[in-house]
Amino acid sequence: MSDLRDLYQEVILDHNRHPHNFGELDGADRHADGHNPLCGDRLAVYVNLDGETISDVSFLGSGCAISKASASLMTDAVKGKTLPEARRLFEEFLALVTDEGAVLDDARLGKLAVFAGVRDYPTRVKCASLAWHTLRAAVDDRHEVVSTE
Numbered sequence: 001m002s003d004l005r006d007l008y009q010e011v012i013l014d015h016n017r018h019p020h021n022f023g024e025l026d027g028a029d030r031h032a033d034g035h036n037p038l039c040g041d042r043l044a045v046y047v048n049l050d051g052e053t054i055s056d057v058s059f060l061g062s063g064c065a066i067s068k069a070s071a072s073l074m075t076d077a078v079k080g081k082t083l084p085e086a087r088r089l090f091e092e093f094l095a096l097v098t099d100e101g102a103v104l105d106d107a108r109l110g111k112l113a114v115f116a117g118v119r120d121y122p123t124r125v126k127c128a129s130l131a132w133h134t135l136r137a138a139v140d141d142r143h144e145v146v147s148t149e
């Protein structure tokens, strides 16, 4: 089990050092800002839509390793997904990080499963979920800054 934990940490550290889809999308269809005051994480999420499909997604921001790695893995996970698929993944991710008894589809979660470990650290749940809350605000076209508080 500790090997698995090391592997998970490795994935998070790697995405923190080399985040995927990092940067602003020029002329993005949707955009939202998120803030986690508890930790100081700030993220902006940019989305391009092709009908109901997320054709491109990126993020910018600064924060702890968990918030950045989560944003990086989130962009990989939702790119090419339809909005209903992305919403379902958002709900599954929240269940993953908050609900010990949740029955989840590991195949669909893929690498997102590395965040199961944050369940034991309630303050870290906000770091891990910030990118997802911000994505949801972007696709819902809400413009106020999303706060985890």
Ligand code: ZN
Pocket: 036, 039, 040, 041, 063, 064, 065, 066, 067, 126, 127
């Ligand atoms: Zn954080």
